[in-house]
Every structure is written in C-alpha cells, then in structure tokens.
Amino acid sequence: MLDAASIVFGERGYTGTTTDAVAVAAGVSQAYIVRTFGSKEALFAETAGRALSRIEAVFRQAAAPDSSAGDTVQERLGRAYVDLVADRGILLTVMHLFTLGHHDTFGSLARDGFLSIYRLLRDEIGLTPQEAEGFLAKGMLINTMLGLRLPDVVTTEPDAGELIACVLEDATEEVVTLTTGHRPLGSAARNSN
Amino acid sequence: MLDAASIVFGERGYTGTTTDAVAVAAGVSQAYIVRTFGSKEALFAETAGRALSRIEAVFRQAAAPDSSAGDTVQERLGRAYVDLVADRGILLTVMHLFTLGHHDTFGSLARDGFLSIYRLLRDEIGLTPQEAEGFLAKGMLINTMLGLRLPDVVTTEPDAGELIACVLEDATEEVVTLTTGHRPLGSAARNSN
DNA sequence: CCTTGTTGTAATCAACTGAACACAAGTCAC
C-alpha cells in the first residue's frame, strides 16, 4: 500500500491525490486505506517519511567505500542517485513534499527532511558546503526534469535529449529506459555494432 | 487578479488552490474569477504562462550588456534571478507547473516552458549546455528552498542559513529580507558599524 | 461453541468546490 501511495503521490502531489486513487493502485478499497493510516494526512506523512529514509539510506550506503576502489565519493553518489530514479515515486514524492513549506503540518517535516539530507552530505559523507550545494542543485534539476516527464519526449524534442544527456552523462540511457520503457534515441545504432 | 492568482498558486499549487482563495486574495467574488477566465484551468494556464513570459523577459534583459561593463553574463543572470525572487509567486508558480508533467493539459505546457528557458539560455544568451545546466540546477535549488520556506527558519536553523548563504552569496541578505520581512541573522551587527 | 481480534468491503454522509444562473448597477452610444 505504501508503494502504491508513493507512486500516486509522486505523480499528482498531496492535494492532487485522492485516497481512492491510492486504493485503486494498491488494489484495496478506499475505506481500508483511510482506516489503516487514520487519515490522508497520516498516509502522506508516512509515505514521505519513508521516501526520505530511503534516500538517506542510499546516500549513506554510497558513502561507504566498500565497492571497488578508484572512484570518488561524488561518482558513487551520482550512481546512487540513478538507483533512486529507478524506484519510481520516491524522488517525486519528496519533491512534492518540498513544495509544501507553507503547509501547517508538512512544512516543518519538509524542511527537516531537506536539511537532514544536507547534513548527511556534509557531516557524514564529508562534502564541503559548496560540494553539497552542487550535488543538491543537480538533484533538484533531475527531480524537476522527472516531474516534467522530460524523458518521455526525448525522441521528439532534441533539446530535451541534449539537456538530459548533459546532466546524466553515462547514465542517460539507463534513466530514459527506466522512466519510459522505450528505447532512447540513438541507442539502437550504438548498441547494434 | 492575475497577481493574486500567482501568489496563491505559488503557495498551494494547482490542485491545492481553490478559485475562492484566489477571489479572496484578489478582492472579488469567486463567481467573477471563474467567469472572467472561463475555468480554473484557464486561469492557471494564463497565470503560469505570464510567469514564464516574465522569467524569459528578465533573462533576456540580463543578457543585454547595457549595464556598466566588467561583469559577466553569469553575474547579470544571477542578479536577474534575485529580482525574480522579489516578485513573490512567479518562481513558485512555475515550480508547481513543472511538477505537472503527467497532466493532460499542463504537461506539454510545462515541458515547452522549461525547454523554452533552456533554449533562451543557450541560443540567445550564448551559454554552453553545461553552463545552462549549471544555471538551471542552481535555479531549481533556489526554487526548492523557496518552496520549503527555508528563509523563514534561517534564524532557528543555522544549517539553513549556511546553505542559503552558500547558494546566494552576496544576495543572501536581500533574499531573506524579501521573503520573510524580518532582518536576517547577523545583518544588524554587520550594518551597524 | 463462542468470544475476540484481524482483515476487508459496501454504503453512506457531510463538507468542499468549480461552475452556472439570475440579477443589479453603471456606462456608453445614439
């Protein structure tokens, strides 16, 4: 049920999501959703909290240099971010949470979650504030492009493809395939050799 | 009325905004809002379109090197962005638009608007794709922090202040004052000399 | 058997919300 909620909240945001839509996605009744979590607010709080925890866990794991040496922390963080993209819903749910700063209930939750990630990057992973800023900025740009569904139009909008490739570099194909299901432009020619 | 709509949509997003809330903010009746613009969808389309136009106009103006020489395009663009922050609602309305990629009506409007800004930076202002990416990323980070209302807690959360200062540098004080109305931490000591 | 608790649904309700309608007041042309 939380998985379904994550996907639906990620697509439509908090106010745009009905408990019925989550119920349909989860394959249960709307009444059951509401009774299980108490309210729509509580459901979103739990969904968003889980998404934040997952992001932090993935970053923490990327910080541990247990993988084959030779790559920098930044590179490991970048690959970790691509893994997060695969988990459809998490990044977009958090992005929607970040637009709720004015909300009575979720405002502080959103700020705490954001600052918690910043502290994780700075204190545990050891990035400088400038490095953390750059990483966060790139992440916000990726989240925005995901919210725009820019990968969907990569075949019809060459500029979208250029920008995505510029941001994601080697991970472009993987992300486009993950988020659209179809084969990205030009990959066939490159792979068929 | 569009000014009021921009503020309200920027705070609560498209689905979170009622036509009545816009009407109250504009000082007219709800019926008048709906009849003037035809529908809530049309109102948001016009509000978001105006916000996009304003952003593009400000960037275009920053590109023209009519101001005193010696500063780079990047610096002029940065100052232009701070000007946009002052216009409460514009950046946040556009940010909400950018989360509507899945929407039947606004999805393509959002993608077109975003790509239009990218093309403006690249073709008219002459940034390389990498420079444009960096500028957009920083912009998305600023938008996110505005949506979080991070400047509001700058006095109680030192890390928020650090991050904001890291992103905005010289413009920190100006932005915090603009978005909160109160005096940012430490500005009194620095100004009272 | 029977009580208790869990899992789940159908039906219903009250509040909210976008939209429509009728109508009033003013303005302007002629």
Add this chain to the structure above:
DNA sequence: GTGACTTGTGTTCAGTTGATTACAACAAGG
C-alpha cells in the same frame, strides 16, 4: 431615455472526496 454592453455579486447546484459506520469472512484460543 433607451437599448446594449460591461462589471460584478448572491445563490444555487452537481460532482467529488475524506471520513464514518455497519457488516461479512475468517482465524485463533480456550
């Protein structure tokens, strides 16, 4: 002054939505 048009409001309505309640199926324990 009178018909037409604009500006604007009060009222009402139908659809949506979060939440509640009553109820069914089922397992477990004693």
